[in-house]
Amino acid sequence: MKRRIKVLTVAFLAASLAFGSLASAASFKDVKSSHWAYNTISWATDAGIAKGYPDNTFKPSQAVSEEEFLSMLIRSYKDPADVNPSPYWSYKYYLTAKSLNYPVSGNRTSVITRTWVAEIVAATQGKNYSGTNAIKYMLASGLANGKTGNTVEGYAGSDKLTRAEAVTFIKNVIDKRASDELLPRPTTPSDPNEIGQVPGGNTNPTKPDPEIEKIGDDEDKVLLDRAQKVANAIKGTGYQVKYNTTNGGVMIHDPATGKNLFVYADNSHKDPNYGVIIQYYGLNKNDGTANIRADYLDAIVKAMNALGVKVDSSFTKALQKAESTGDEQTFKSGGKTYYITSINLGAGVISE
Numbered sequence: 001m002k003r004r005i006k007v008l009t010v011a012f013l014a015a016s017l018a019f020g021s022l023a024s025a026a027s028f029k030d031v032k033s034s035h036w037a038y039n040t041i042s043w044a045t046d047a048g049i050a051k052g053y054p055d056n057t058f059k060p061s062q063a064v065s066e067e068e069f070l071s072m073l074i075r076s077y078k079d080p081a082d083v084n085p086s087p088y089w090s091y092k093y094y095l096t097a098k099s100l101n102y103p104v105s106g107n108r109t110s111v112i113t114r115t116w117v118a119e120i121v122a123a124t125q126g127k128n129y130s131g132t133n134a135i136k137y138m139l140a141s142g143l144a145n146g147k148t149g150n151t152v153e154g155y156a157g158s159d160k161l162t163r164a165e166a167v168t169f170i171k172n173v174i175d176k177r178a179s180d181e182l183l184p185r186p187t188t189p190s191d192p193n194e195i196g197q198v199p200g201g202n203t204n205p206t207k208p209d210p211e212i213e214k215i216g217d218d219e220d221k222v223l224l225d226r227a228q229k230v231a232n233a234i235k236g237t238g239y240q241v242k243y244n245t246t247n248g249g250v251m252i253h254d255p256a257t258g259k260n261l262f263v264y265a266d267n268s269h270k271d272p273n274y275g276v277i278i279q280y281y282g283l284n285k286n287d288g289t290a291n292i293r294a295d296y297l298d299a300i301v302k303a304m305n306a307l308g309v310k311v312d313s314s315f316t317k318a319l320q321k322a323e324s325t326g327d328e329q330t331f332k333s334g335g336k337t338y339y340i341t342s343i344n345l346g347a348g349v350i351s352e
Contacts, residue, residue: 028058035060037164044167049076060164067108069117069166070097073124076170077182101185103130103313105292105320114165115157115294118144121173126183127190128313131298132157132236140196143172152198157294188312189305210234216245222269226250226307230264233306234299250307252299257282261296262303275352276309276338283323284346292320292346309333322348 031041041058044050049072052058067090074080080092090108097104102123103116118134121143129137135155138144146154161169210231214224220243227243227250234241239261240253248270252262261282267274283296297316304311310333318329322340329340342348 030057040168040171050167061162063111063160064166065109066112069112107324112161114159123185125178128186131294133192136195136198139198210241213242218245220245229306230303233302262300278350281347
């Protein structure tokens with residue numbers, strides 16, 4: 001009995017530290033009436049969706065973790081029933097997210113980015129979009145206005161989400177949601193053609209379509225065909241596509257870093273004993289955590305689907321878990337089992 005009371009007490013204290021105490025925006029000494037999110041913060045605190053801190057602050061510029069945003073978002077619809085015992089304070093929100101197939105990593109304290117938010121919010125509307133497509137959906141649906149402009153670039157997807165931005169996102173969802181209930185996320189990616197027109201254009205004009213570069217003197221029509229498929233799949237990203245006729249690899253190259261982020265090899269057309277081997281690099285955000293770059297992950301998913309390794313949320317969850325735990329993970333595609341092995345933070349191998 002004493003142990004149960006101690007566990008519940010720890011859970012309560014954790015939740016208190018995460019959400020603080022209930023108050024209105026007018027009482028927060030760091031949220032003046034001139035603050036851009038004053039009215040939204042007032043709405044969120046009055047509705048019990050977000051709370052302030054014991055020192056009468058709201059900390060509007062403080063970064064938000066995955067569990068904080070997830071709990072606020074789900075609670076804005078309906079607060080799930082408590083689960084006892086709970087291993088951590090946000091457990092019931094993760095149970096809800098899991099039951100609806102939402103794209104959460106399970107790395108509860110990791111700082112959430114604006115792209116990550118777009119993917120989760122799109123999921124609550126019954127859509128399965130990732131990366132750039134999730135951002136486009138947010139903009140086209142009026143669920144977001146961007147940070148510096150109503151374009152994919154202006155959305156600033158790689159920026160960390162702040163507390164003020166979090167309640168603003170949630171207010172937009174509540175005002176313009178597709179249903180009064182949280183909708184399940186489809187198990188397969190939604191059609192990008194259904195997104196509609198994005199304000200300011202659907203693509204970023206500063207990022208040209210991928211160029212295809214051949215490495216090696218030999219000709220290989222199979223590799224060229226694969227490179228063309230990948231190039232078509234990642235249009236608008238600014239990445240380049242290369243193929244190497246010596247080692248049989250097809251690469252996605254990021255000119256911003258001068259490095260490859262994806263290498264695909266499958267020489268089974270030459271020798272049936274070979275299978276698919278995929279290498280990924282630079283997937284972490286270089287912030288000292290296992291947080292994954294949504295733009296790189298989006299490009300990898302698109303490339304794999306284009307190359308015939310059809311993947312869905314089960315793959316992204318397995319990849320995120322491999323990166324956060326360092327343990328080998330598996331996923332299935334086309335009746336085959338694939339293994340994900342994290343070699344270093346943000347780098348690993350995917351193989352049959």
